[in-house]
Amino acid sequence: MKNLLDSQRENATVILVESNPLEREKFSHISLSEGWRLIICEDGLEVIQWLNANSNADLLVIEEDSTPISGYQIADYIKSELGLAMPVIISTGEIPIVQERRMLAYAEAILKKPFVESAAILQIRKTLEKSIEVSPQQNDYYSLNYLNELSGGDQQFIQESIELFSATINSELRNLKEVLNRKDYLRIREIAHGIKPSFEMIENETGRGICHLLNSDAKETEMSSLIEELNLEFINIKNQLTKDFPELNFR
Amino acid sequence: MMKKILVIEDNPMVIKSLEFKLKRDGNNVIIANDGREAMKHLKETVFDLILTDLMLPFVTGNELISYIKKNTPDTPIIVLSTSTQENIIMDAFNMGVDDFITKPFSPNELSLRVKRLLG
Missing domain, CATH: 3.40.50.2300 (Response regulator)
Known part of the structure; x- marks a missing residue:
């Protein structure tokens, strides 16, 4: 660095x-x-x-x-x-x-x-x-362009937003796994709909795409593997964020 | 005089962004994380503008819109939608909402649309 x-x-x-x-x-x-x-x-x-x-x-x-x-x-x-x-x-x-x-x-x-x-x-x-x-090197997992544009480069806002991303998605992925066990597919679609904008805000196309599928076109039999893919993508994002922002608290 | 805006939304990142941008534009922003909390605010306060999601826990966006149109019909409403909700947005327009913004919103577009409705 x-x-x-x-x-x-x-x-x-x-x-x-x-x-x-x-x-x-x-x-x-x-x-x-x-x-x-x-x-x-x-x-x-x-x-x-x-x-x-x-x-x-x-x-x-x-x-x-x-x-x-x-x-x-x-x-x-x-x-x-x-x-x-x-x-x-x-x-x-x-x-x-x-x-x-x-x-x-x-x-x-x-x-x-x-x-x-x-x-x-x-x-x-x-x-x-x-x-x-607050402008880490370009990577495959996230971009801060949108948050920068929105806040005029406000560093505190950007850092709080990425911490919030991590905490929210972490918690919602746990919820997704729980509702999958209960086979509550409607709730899976609702959760995916709710978290899609979070992936869009950090410009992660994979996460956005998986949420879109879960929310609309995915068959019930596909949901388990899609949630697993979303979980893997989130781990990759979190690892990259931890590397770029070692001072922040990512849950 | 600061304009009073109620934001009804359950995605924490979207809430944070809306609050940041609207406050920076000089507005007084009140947040409701779900429909029930929103109803409480709507019963206690008259707002200059309401921004609402449609898929909300406890009380749906459409129920909120009906309530607002019945009790404070002059309060403008902007619906916060996602790109896959065309039919739901059309229903909301038929109920009398004034505008809609797709999440995640363009910051300048949000400012312009809010200013336009606040007159």
């Missing part, structure tokens, strides 16, 4: 909105030394145009008092309207702590100006790492 983080940091695309030429120059120097690809935009509108044309970047660093749209408004727009999980750092001068809290409701971090090279690198590395932590 360490190597992956390092390589992703080096190739990171960072967008900067900074009106002070001196600070812009300092940031360019930092980017060059860290190996980031730096995109400089005049204002938030140019950021949106760039994102629309280029799909996504790894980080946006934008001035709090950027005009005509403030750093907060751009952060909110990117997350809620464009549905991008890209982290945003708001750069600002000295501010009271209360105001800092307000800023962090919109952005992942705050960067104090004038930029100090070591502090800026540390803060940006930390933010990029966090973002990579």
Whole structure:
């Protein structure tokens, strides 16, 4: 994981909105030394145009008092309207702590100006790492694209959602086995109908397909093997989640 | 003034997502995990909008829709459905629901449809 983080940091695309030429120059120097690809935009509108044309970047660093749209408004727009999980750092001068809290409701971090090279690198590395932590490498079992889009990359929401996925499906698989023993096939169809959206939300096509079959076309004689297949797929998903998120509690 | 929205749904992940998105859009969200809990809320509170699943434990979605249409006919209803429920959705429309959203919902589509019905 360490190597992956390092390589992703080096190739990171960072967008900067900074009106002070001196600070812009300092940031360019930092980017060059860290190996980031730096995109400089005049204002938030140019950021949106760039994102629309280029799909996504790894980080946006934008001035709090950027005009005509403030750093907060751009952060909110990117997350809620464009549905991008890209982290945003708001750069600002000295501010009271209360105001800092307000800023962090919109952005992942705050960067104090004038930029100090070591502090800026540390803060940006930390933010990029966090973002990579919730964007694990592509795998065959799940994707966080939908949860990212829905929450604008809210890490707490994403982590709670995957814990909830694991706990719910674990419990419903136990229920499926119990009702199968009772040959309550109608209830099997109901449970499968109920949990299908959970597999869809983590974009697991196998789980979604099995639930669909159990809910609609499967014959009663096929249900036992389908439930077993669903159980195996869930074990695979859970193993992958445990590997990607060792700090979380998967039941 | 925050709009009061009742979400009636039994899938915990769908509930969490709806609650997150609707709250982020500035609404006051109340959750009912089954039809019985929903009836309790409906008897105590008047809501600006109701989002309901159709297959619910204890009291079905259709029974809830009938109750809402009888007691607060102006309250808009959005049905939360899955892609295989065409006939059930048609029945719900015939009972007077205003719109439906397929689970898992598109976040922007949810916001737009909710805003449209809240006026």
